[in-house]
Amino acid sequence: MKDRNHLAKVSTTHEVNIIEDGLIDIPMLQILKPDGSLHENATAPELDEATAVKIHDTMEYIRVLDERMIAAQRQGRISFYLASTGEEAAAVGSAAALSEHDMIMSQYREQGALAYRGYTTSQFMNQMFSNKEDPNKGRQMPIHYGDKPLNFMTISSPLGTQIPQASGYAYGQKMAGNEAITICYFGEGAASEGDFHAGLNMAAVLHCPVIFFCRNNGYAISTPADEQFAGDGIASRGLGYGVKTIRVDGNDPLAVYAATKRAREIALEESCPVLIEAMTYRLAAHSTSDDPTGYRSREEEDKWRAKDPIQRMAKWLEKKGWYDEAANTKLIEKSRADVLAALKKSEKIDVNPIEDIVEDVYDDVPWHLKEQLDNLKSHIKQYPKAYPKTAGRVK
Amino acid sequence: MKDRNHLAKVSTTHEVNIIEDGLIDIPMLQILKPDGSLHENATAPELDEATAVKIHDTMEYIRVLDERMIAAQRQGRISFYLASTGEEAAAVGSAAALSEHDMIMSQYREQGALAYRGYTTSQFMNQMFSNKEDPNKGRQMPIHYGDKPLNFMTISSPLGTQIPQASGYAYGQKMAGNEAITICYFGEGAASEGDFHAGLNMAAVLHCPVIFFCRNNGYAISTPADEQFAGDGIASRGLGYGVKTIRVDGNDPLAVYAATKRAREIALEESCPVLIEAMTYRLAAHSTSDDPTGYRSREEEDKWRAKDPIQRMAKWLEKKGWYDEAANTKLIEKSRADVLAALKKSEKIDVNPIEDIVEDVYDDVPWHLKEQLDNLKSHIKQYPKAYPKTAGRVK
């Protein structure tokens, strides 16, 4: 039995020393200036044209998708939507730095990462219309995407639950000998949950190759960051867990990309977690159920509108000679048309037949659920008008 | 509406900077050397003779109590015990720095704090024998003390639950305008619970005058600290919450006293939480159900036996001329005799009558519990031998 010494690294003092906020500076990585030029001393990460353009175009696409779906919700075509406007770089820039074998466990505002992985407009729509083409079978509210082939874990509403799960998933990847990590996204609000504490501590102690990616966008619904925590953001917690930490400008796609790339290398090579805090701002309302005018000013929003990540990226591409204004206009128009077309198609597709209601509770349908389904089916046949979505197909 | 800026204090960098363990040094306050002299540059806290002696004597008393009760458990007289051997300074030194109006919310290894407040030997015994003199009415296992007049909250077994409770209690004290704070004790193991995270974060955000006192004694049952967390102890987490933090040698009664005194001032004056990490070692087995030889070496224990807090204090008292060897021997003998006498008395006292089983579930006994009690009473009357503790008194 080896002797343990939990004081091995502890120094001593003879005065009452208070350790407090401000003792440590956690600077934020910035590479791109708002005008698309590089900061002095900054080097752009290695990025080929195709990838750079894909990052930009995915952000543009998501901006369009968000706008259109908010409109669709206003028209009453979908029940709920949640936009990522202004935060696109955080999700897209980080997803671009991953391998497609890496698992993504997201919160709900990372549609950019999913689009980057190749989720199609139809797939987005099928989920939002809860129709039978949704591989998640339409059981959850809009925006709870999930796609196994793309290694994108189905989103769960309870906040923070995916954080310790990501540690476990990453541990499994390591044990299976996969050359892959897990990335776990969450907001600065969700970081207040007990699951955050458990997840980060366990990942550190159990050496899990996972990137914890916090989007600190200043708000959790109406609650501003300064009523959420009193420390220096979420990054300052990394130290307490012994987790390597990077803070990054979340509106700077190149900085996000560079930080995530580095974090992935560390996680994989050293088999350990890395925490990234991306400083950004939720320009959108929390969701279509929310109205932010009740808790923040237009002026505050405008300051952040000026930090638009998409324009920043476009300007850099332009300087590289990788950007074509006309093509971009076309891309936006095409995206709009695509979204509209897919939306029209998806909203007409049926929900799953009623048999589906008892599937996937267990691997098989147990006796009591068979009984409940049988009763339900006879009932629907008796009252077809009360259950218009399924009655026509009950046998 | 004021504009919020969650980036107000954030600096920038243009390289991928990794913030990691070791960036910050959290030294441990030591005042007393093992030989009872002061460290160079150290000043002893202001302590009058009575208080200093009381600190020492309480530690001696607890050492005796622990020894006797472990023996009593071995003899089968009580079912369970949990000793604080080697850690006495942490509980006693801190309790001495408080006002009697401060609320103590403890984990379970802080009998020293309770004794310091004036809990009598009989009170200890009555709790441990679950008899009707225990104000907690004998409902919990031994060592789950609680005493309202002494402002000592009844101990709860589920770990960590008292941490956010302490934040709430302290908030209430502040709102009521009391000149009092709350102290919340817990182990480094319990600090892994989600409730720890919630409690510290909430206290910081909501400005609660509470001292979080962590006894980092190297083990949580068999789990060593290095399998519990990967950061620099528990103190390093304070920064992440924006909570002022002091690390202290938990085996140095003067250092613990000085740190707690200062923490209390800060908590009260600035209406904020303070985290204290006391570095100590659980020389005892986890409890009477545990055998540490299965997971640690005798040599490791011996290193810590040499850091005995009681001797350290005695030697300092001696230098001050406040110590009398003979008196101390007498004190120990008297404590032993007292414990034995109280034990003999308490073990003969009845448990509460059966009516008590349904009391205190609610403020009043509701209909269904009345019904259950009535049934139970008739049943006991039918089978008196099966329920010897209560049958004789059933009416």
Add this chain to the structure above:
Amino acid sequence: MAKMNLLQAINNALITVMEQDERVMVFGEDVGHFGGVFRATSHLQEKFGRARCFNTPLTEQGIIGFANGLASQGSVPVAEIQFGDYIFPAFDQIVNETAKFRYRSGGQFDVGTLTIRTPYGGGIAGGLYHSQSPEAFFAHAPGIKIVVPRNPYQAKGLLLASIRDKNPVLFLEPKRLYRASVSDVPEEDYELPLGKADVVQEGSDITLLGWGAQIEILQKAADMAHEDGVSCEIIDLRSILPWDAQTVAESVMKTGRLLINHEAPQTGGFASEIAATIQDKCFLYLESPIARVCGLDTPYPLSHEKEYMPDQFKTYEAIKRTLHY
């Protein structure tokens, strides 16, 4: 009297008690300046200050832990959990702490002043995590009370009683009814009793028992049955724990039949407790088995929400089956 919807009645109750008792504090996620995502706490921060109505960090276990501590100190916390579906991180604080606080300390300490408010229930296209009815999970935890109002009048009177009751109360608000309709609510202070069921409609052939938003469903089903000449007695249980078995048993002894309706999944739902108790108390009076019309034993599915719900049609059919057993 004023016209209020259920949310306004809640808000009004909170104002009433906060004006009277300085020790009352209202908090939870987004509860402060914003007034809560459903606006149940609107303007309380303006009226009573940030110290008495405030946002908490996003941690349900913390909210209830904090509330337990605050209550044990003697303050009167009214803690909001944003959705009933998100109460589970606080399960330990509620079931192991809130419920056992008084008992374990022999009555030295208690959290009797605590009230936990949370919206529950489906029918709002909320899917798995904005629809659950968690009452049964808590009904197995002796030491707490569970209360559910069915309309604005009940909401104010029961909430005031819950806040002032000397025991911790889990107050479940049927969110489908929040803005569904307005009704007359006294502007003055009043209380409705905890632990007492309310006979909403008298009848002689069958007792229909439910709570919260499902009372409307029972009423609709009773109206359908009325067309067939069936006379239904409708009882709103109002308190799930402790519950008023006497009123229910008396009714069943009269009607000989009992149907219980709730939204939560059938297995282990609170209808099972009622059925188990009533078959015992009324064995010789029952003319047919006690019927349960409940949610399916599945998570709450969005796309099949209508099919999942224990609606008036299912209830009406069950009434017929029970009558023609």
Add this chain to the structure above:
Amino acid sequence: MAKMNLLQAINNALITVMEQDERVMVFGEDVGHFGGVFRATSHLQEKFGRARCFNTPLTEQGIIGFANGLASQGSVPVAEIQFGDYIFPAFDQIVNETAKFRYRSGGQFDVGTLTIRTPYGGGIAGGLYHSQSPEAFFAHAPGIKIVVPRNPYQAKGLLLASIRDKNPVLFLEPKRLYRASVSDVPEEDYELPLGKADVVQEGSDITLLGWGAQIEILQKAADMAHEDGVSCEIIDLRSILPWDAQTVAESVMKTGRLLINHEAPQTGGFASEIAATIQDKCFLYLESPIARVCGLDTPYPLSHEKEYMPDQFKTYEAIKRTLHY
């Protein structure tokens, strides 16, 4: 065959499956080097390495969160919660995550390989927090299975089946029996079926139903009743969710009487579900009300533990009452 106590049978099952399947990992508080506070995981770390049997930090929500992630990845986690009383911090991860993982993803992702082991139950002078029987809290969460063995033979066979079952299983171990006795347990691999009750003793006058450590109690009560000439059928439910209503109903149709015994508090305990279901399925066969012999509706009191317990005497008296209704 070997003689094993219940703990050894558990340990043996874990060794059996860890030898066969590399993906199996065992973890929890003190589970590693030390082998768990009850020693159920003794020597597993030595045998299979630290990567497959390890201590976790002290966080039940973390343990189950981690286990959920690990299971969704395809590994086979067997997570230990040190005492059933401490499972509640993980309630959200179990009820909102484990139970709903497959459903919400349309079967794309699942945690079917997960098994959660935890000791439960009283009779060991544990008081409020080392005695609870939490099965009913989980029985209301569709998507998980709940299994309880009653002896070493059942423990090994049911645990092996639980670990290999394609659904998450909560495996509750009656800690009062851990070392209570030894019995014959095959050294080779075998499984006992989940979801199937076990008729322990046939009889004709009344059906006695229970699980885990209470089967012993039922047996003792049946022996007492036997003296009076009463023939009891004893059924061990073994699986609480999904449960074998058919076997129970068949038995009750034969005997005409049912008594259910569990340690957990009566209100909202799983006996209520069984009673509600059986009064429906067997209405015309029941000759007396279904009897519940359960814990009191209080926290678990240390000093009155004997009085609190639904023991053989209470059971025997309830048998008589049921027979002479």
